[in-house]
Amino acid sequence: MRSLLNFFYTYHFIILFLLMEFFSFFLLIQYNDYQKASFLNSSNQISGIVYKKFSSISQYLSLKDKNLQLMNIITDSRNTSLTSFKQDKVSLINVYDTIYQQQYQFLNASVINNSVNKANNFLTLNIGRKQGIDKGMAVVSPEGIVGVVKDVSANYASVISLLNQNLKISAMFKKSGYFGSINWNGANYQYITFSELPSHVSVSIGDTVITSGYSAMFPKGELVGIVSEVDKSDTGEFLEVKVQLAVDFKKLEHVMVIKNLLYQEQIQLETESSHE
Amino acid sequence: MSKLLPRYLLLFIILVLLQVWVLNNIQVSGFINPYLYVLFVLLLPFQTPNWLLLFLSFILGLTIDMFCDTLGMHASATVFMGFLRPIVLQVITTRDTYESGTSPSIHLLGFNWFIKYSLILVFSHHLFLFLVEAYNFNAFYLIFWRTLVSTFFTILLIVLSQYIIFRKK
Numbered sequence: 001m002r003s004l005l006n007f008f009y010t011y012h013f014i015i016l017f018l019l020m021e022f023f024s025f026f027l028l029i030q031y032n033d034y035q036k037a038s039f040l041n042s043s044n045q046i047s048g049i050v051y052k053k054f055s056s057i058s059q060y061l062s063l064k065d066k067n068l069q070l071m072n073i074i075t076d077s078r079n080t081s082l083t084s085f086k087q088d089k090v091s092l093i094n095v096y097d098t099i100y101q102q103q104y105q106f107l108n109a110s111v112i113n114n115s116v117n118k119a120n121n122f123l124t125l126n127i128g129r130k131q132g133i134d135k136g137m138a139v140v141s142p143e144g145i146v147g148v149v150k151d152v153s154a155n156y157a158s159v160i161s162l163l164n165q166n167l168k169i170s171a172m173f174k175k176s177g178y179f180g181s182i183n184w185n186g187a188n189y190q191y192i193t194f195s196e197l198p199s200h201v202s203v204s205i206g207d208t209v210i211t212s213g214y215s216a217m218f219p220k221g222e223l224v225g226i227v228s229e230v231d232k233s234d235t236g237e238f239l240e241v242k243v244q245l246a247v248d249f250k251k252l253e254h255v256m257v258i259k260n261l262l263y264q265e266q267i268q269l270e271t272e273s274s275h276e
Numbered sequence: 277m278s279k280l281l282p283r284y285l286l287l288f289i290i291l292v293l294l295q296v297w298v299l300n301n302i303q304v305s306g307f308i309n310p311y312l313y314v315l316f317v318l319l320l321p322f323q324t325p326n327w328l329l330l331f332l333s334f335i336l337g338l339t340i341d342m343f344c345d346t347l348g349m350h351a352s353a354t355v356f357m358g359f360l361r362p363i364v365l366q367v368i369t370t371r372d373t374y375e376s377g378t379s380p381s382i383h384l385l386g387f388n389w390f391i392k393y394s395l396i397l398v399f400s401h402h403l404f405l406f407l408v409e410a411y412n413f414n415a416f417y418l419i420f421w422r423t424l425v426s427t428f429f430t431i432l433l434i435v436l437s438q439y440i441i442f443r444k445k
């Protein structure tokens with residue numbers, strides 16, 4: 001203790017000097033913007049280096065956990081990747097049978113772009129003309145119908161979503177067989193309007209709506225949705241039915257494109273008849 | 277001691293006011309700014325205890341800072357100068373000890389001694405001050421040049437004051 005005091009006494013001048021300089025610089029950095037900024041800048045650089053070193057050490061320490069996580073991700077992706085599935089492209093095999101002629105081919109596709117919040121929504125698929133897609137083909141998902149192919153490029157296809165006010169599709173009630181057309185009103189992506197129904201048709205909530213198959217695009221019986229609300233329209237002649245869509249467009253990922261092998265034949269015949 | 281206190285207090289006030297009111301507004305080509313206030317530290321008696329020297333230097337610098345709105349800048353430079361003063365006095369001493377009860381002056385110790393003494397301290401102070409002001413070494417030659425010129429003007433004023441105000445009694 002005595003020697004400590006002695007030390008302080010001997011060097012009190014230098015200690016006092018250093019203390020005052022520290023205090024001066026403290027004031028300088030605290031109250032002068034330029035010095036403060038450059039001090040903070042350099043100290044940030046120093047602390048950045050320190051943090052970088054520290055994080056590289058802590059990263060090293062957590063390597064075991066990271067490896068485990070990566071292994072989990074790898075096994076997950078391997079489990080879901082195509083190579084772990086038996087390639088079984090039954091849908092693309094053409095069956096030449098004199099009784100059962102294949103009319104519809106299903107092609108797998110992934111949605112690579114999608115929207116639900118616009119007035120007219122479109123989807124983009126990862127297959128195009130090279131994979132056999134053409135204009136006017138129907139697109140369905142395992143849950144229900146999705147839309148109609150509008151344009152195709154070599155490797156991509158643009159699809160008019162069901163959530164598009166310009167798209168009208170012929171639909172019917174599974175139970176009663178009455179048909180009308182479905183069209184989106186642009187509001188809620190979960191609901192679609194089923195209109196052009198005569199007012200005498202009895203509709204109850206919970207009825208299933210399917211495609212009618214009257215258009216050349218969709219096969220008959222593809223699920224559209226379930227009736228959630230029935231309204232008499234203002235004129236009183238038609239019913240307006242609100243249908244909850246079977247497909248959740250917000251989490252749409254995998255779809256199938258339906259190729260109607262008899263499309264040309266049907267269209268040709270229909271145009272010929274209408275011209276007469 | 278009791279006689280010295282009012283004299284140095286008056287010197288302190290006059291130097292601060294002179295610096296703030298007059299000299300800070302004289303900026304030759306926006307470059308040269310004499311800092312005469314350091315004269316206070318230069319003229320403190322030889323027998324001033326070191327801690328008091330540092331303390332007074334700090335108070336002086338801080339006072340100037342308050343007026344210049346540069347808190348800490350002049351204080352650090354003046355404390356540095358106060359720290360150097362005993363060392364410089366020891367190095368350039370002409371005799372073994374300085375007479376007690378006296379303070380540095382041109383009449384007591386001669387022109388050469390006084391110039392040497394004030395030149396070293398003023399130059400140190402100015403260099404320190406300008407370096408702290410710039411806060412980096414990028415423009416060191418500019419700072420050095422500025423220090424030289426300002427030191428010249430400060431020394432000029434100090435010597436003039438020695439002949440005009442602090443005349444031999």
